Amino acid sequence: xxxxxxxxxxxxxxxxxxxxxxxxxxxxxxxxxxxxxxxxxxxxxxxxxxxxxxxxxxxxxxxxxxxxxxxxxxxxxxxxxxxxxxxxxxxxxxxxxxxxxxxxxxxxxxxxxxxxxxxxxxxxxxxxxxxxxxxxxxxxxxxxxxxxxxxxxxxxxxxxxxxxxxxxxxxxxxxxxxxxxxxxxxxxxxxxxxxxxxxxxxxxxxxxxxxxxxxxxxxxxxxxxxxxxxxxxxxxxxxxxx
Numbered sequence: 001x002x003x004x005x006x007x008x009x010x011x012x013x014x015x016x017x018x019x020x021x022x023x024x025x026x027x028x029x030x031x032x033x034x035x036x037x038x039x040x041x042x043x044x045x046x047x048x049x050x051x052x053x054x055x056x057x058x059x060x061x062x063x064x065x066x067x068x069x070x071x072x073x074x075x076x077x078x079x080x081x082x083x084x085x086x087x088x089x090x091x092x093x094x095x096x097x098x099x100x101x102x103x104x105x106x107x108x109x110x111x112x113x114x115x116x117x118x119x120x121x122x123x124x125x126x127x128x129x130x131x132x133x134x135x136x137x138x139x140x141x142x143x144x145x146x147x148x149x150x151x152x153x154x155x156x157x158x159x160x161x162x163x164x165x166x167x168x169x170x171x172x173x174x175x176x177x178x179x180x181x182x183x184x185x186x187x188x189x190x191x192x193x194x195x196x197x198x199x200x201x202x203x204x205x206x207x208x209x210x211x212x213x214x215x216x217x218x219x220x221x222x223x224x225x226x227x228x229x230x231x232x233x234x235x236x237x238x239x240x241x242x
Contacts, residue, residue: 006101007100009102012055013059017176020171020172027064045193062175078114085122086133089122093135098147103153126145129142161222162212163223172208176201182196
């Protein structure tokens with residue numbers, strides 16, 4: 001199953017919070033999209049591994065994903081060692097995405113920065129002929145995505161480009177709210193955490209609205225990339241008042 005876009009998250013809900021709008025928009029444009037969760041989020045203060053799987057499956061349905069997998073790395077403790085890199089290489093070669101999105105290079109949660117470097121390194125290694133991997137079908141072909149892009153998470157990073165998600169913002173929020181054990185939910189028991197306060201979801205709304213304002217639309221998501229992006233024509237540029 002070849003994917004056009006594959007988004008990686010250190011934890012279930014990372015992708016929903018940061019780039020669900022983009023995934024919904026690209027799905028509407030006919031692209032095959034998927035998510036790879038690196039860990040099960042087992043260190044989360046609220047909910048459990050079992051509820052995380054149920055919640056991520058619900059979010060996947062809202063997002064219309066072609067595939068969602070969990071690599072079951074150790075939450076809070078995974079490292080970018082050879083074994084872990086090879087797990088990510090195998091999944092990249094399995095789905096052969098044209099574009100990969102992954103965590104912010106530096107953020108409040110230390111897993112996010114480690115995941116960003118892990119995935120970026122694996123995308124490069126996946127293209128090397130002399131690295132041999134196998135799956136149930138035999139030897140995998142090498143594959144390197146055209147772009148590796150990072151989404152913005154808790155700490156603000158000045159984006160390299162903004163993506164208009166205005167028609168899909170409400171669906172994005174529904175996908176986020178699929179994680180009912182994690183975010184504000186008056187009927188959910190559990191300790192109050194940084195992300196369970198109502199202000200946290202309000203901040204997602206506010207950031208997407210603020211980024212949208214910068215390009216003259218209602219809502220936008222921001223991304224960074226080390227590789228310069230080229231365009232084929234100026235029709236791809238959103239027209240807005242400066």
